[in-house]
Amino acid sequence: MTTTANPLAPAWLDVPADANDLVASIWPSSAGRDDDGALTVGGVSATELAARFDTPLYVVDEADFRARAVGAHDAFADEAARIGTRAKVYYAGKAFLSVEIARWVSDAGLFVDVCTGGELAVALAAGVAPERMGFHGNNKSRAEIDRAVSLGVGAVVIDSLLEIDRVAEAAERHGTVQNVRIRVNSGVHASTHDYLATAREDQKFGIPLVDTPAAVAAIRSHAGLRLLGLHSHIGSQIFGTDGFAEAARRLLEVHASLLAGGDLPELNLGGGFGVNYTRVDDAAPITELAAGIADVVAAECARLDIPIPVLAVEPGRVIAGPAGVTLYTVGTIKDVEVSLDGEDTGADGHLSAVRRYVSVDGGMSDNARTALYAADYSVRLASRVSASDPRLVRLAGKHCESGDLVVLADYLPGDVAPDDLVAVPVTGAYCWSLASNYNHVGRPPVVAVRDGVARVIVHGETIDDLLARDAGFDPQHDARPHEAERTA
Incomplete structure (x- = not known):
């Protein structure tokens, strides 16, 4: 059949040969x-x-979801092993989290990333071990911080200078040493919608790159805090590896300078990997993204003459979407x-x-x-x-x-x-x-x-x-x- 395109259609949208097709x-x-x-x-x-x-009605193809979770885990694990390190793959619960979903991603070997007390409760209800969780958020309440620290959550992501003392106080109160990451605003401008670009300078998330050494010194001054490393999240629905590569370069420069003051065993480059929503979208496969990110990290570490850290990432949409x-x-x-x-x-x-x-x-x-x-x-x-x-x-x-x-x-x-x-x-x-x-x-x-x-x-x-x-x-x-x- 031949149908003329409606002039109201966007330029990218062609008239399908078959309006019943499933791309x-x-x-x-x-x-x-x-x-x-x-x-x-x-x-x-x-x-x-x-x-x-x-x-x-929301319908989820369970086998497809599970396969994507395993695929994300294996892609980064394999590429990390290739460059001489290992990977920690967190499922970004904000994409879609329920008790059953948390079980599926745990079965796939993934850690779980949560950002509120509610998401934490869902992951716990699914039987996820606290040490296999990361806790995000730019305004975690004192109660949420206390709960996470009391449980022994694997990593609390410090998003502001105020949180350093709050997490340290909770660790002292519970007589523990809490693993933390520090979220750095890398300044990398991801090519995505303004509301989805999360590393631009004028925005609520993270600590500016220039302030990172002082924040790290403050963390290291507390006996109850152990710094795992730097964390970056440049945005969501991102195609290709260029933004992640630039973020890795900027973070590793700072990472290398901080090694003199103590170890930094991990580097977390976040998530935001894009998916296809229309027939003309062309998102890179997760294997390609993992390989590209691993190549840049290995090359930068070689240039800086530093050990390759454990590589952490946080896919969500690419698994659930x-x-x-x-x-x-x-x-x-x-x-x-x-x-x-x-x-x-x-x-x-x-x-x-x-x-x-x-x-x-x-x-x-x-x-x-x-x-x-x-x-x-x-x-x-x-x-x-x-x-x-x-x-x-x-x-x-x-x-x-x-x-x-x-x-x-x-x-x-x-x-x-x-x-x-x-x-x-x-x-x-x-x-x-x-x-x-x-x-x-x-x-x-x-x-x-x-x-x-x-x-x-x-x-x-x-x-x-x-x-x-x-x-x-x-x-x-x-x-x-x-x-x-x-x-x-």
Whole structure:
């Protein structure tokens, strides 16, 4: 079929030859279609999932997730061994953390990175040993610091000068020596959205590189603190190794100068490895990233004539993101005529094009990234296939915000209709973890699928759950005419 591109489509978005296709680079490894044309993930069809658990629904391909966790572990372990050191790979829990997820990454040999008392509690509930955790955060409370130190968390990341004394006081109180890292603002400007670039000078995270020697001296003045090394995180959703390489060079210069005052056994270069969200994205494989980072670290250590430290990294999105899919049910469809500013005018005085808004039963409450970062996503019919010509669509949510959009632009078959199921891939990271109850919508459940079996790993929220937190609600006088809408 031949369809002319809609002039409202972004330049990168081509009209697909088949609006039913599932591009391998953005779907879980098990994704396919059954004999009825329904999307399948982990051997379970979208229609079955929607019937059992309702929509919106987060779906995680368990085998795919586990394979990505093992792949990240092995890639960095192998490359570290190649250059004569070892790796410590932390799963960045902020991407998506639940008790079951923490167990999966632990099974893969990963450490777990947490940044709040809540994430710490989830990891502990999963049976993760405290010594296999790192504790991040730019404003850790005194209670969180005390809890982490009392448990013997493997590393507390110092993010400000104030935290040095707070962690030292907790270590003294509990009669222990606490391992710490110091987060350094390297000044490397990662090529990503401004809100995702976390090493620029004007920003809340870390200690400026120039202030690092003084901060290290302060840490070393406390008998209750043991400095593991420097830590850097240059941003998120980063393609390629150039930014990581430059950060490694800058940190290793300082690392080398600090060795005279004591050992620094580790170097943590953080995470932020990008993934493909659309068919045109071209994220580097984790093996390529690991090799490139290892090469730079080895070369810089040789130039500086220093031992190669243990190499620590913190992948999150690259493990969780591609393993996840969100299912929605189409509600309303609306064609909107949009004026094309600056174009030659037609007979009626202006030239226009039509954008089709396909509204679904979720939105920014289950995927805030599009509203936050204008993130690009893709969408496909999930309950059937269609031979209809592709039409440009914008997938919108149900919330009372004009910015409540899930997919800014993609092509769906022109006969997309109410009650169709649609699926948005690469939603395993930063969707559930950023979910909200905006407009009093319950957060969806998370279902793991594997070998034809689906099971809930995070329960969805019902209306009853939301009302139970409202101190003004009296269940004795509940006048609602219906039961809670969600039971998964």
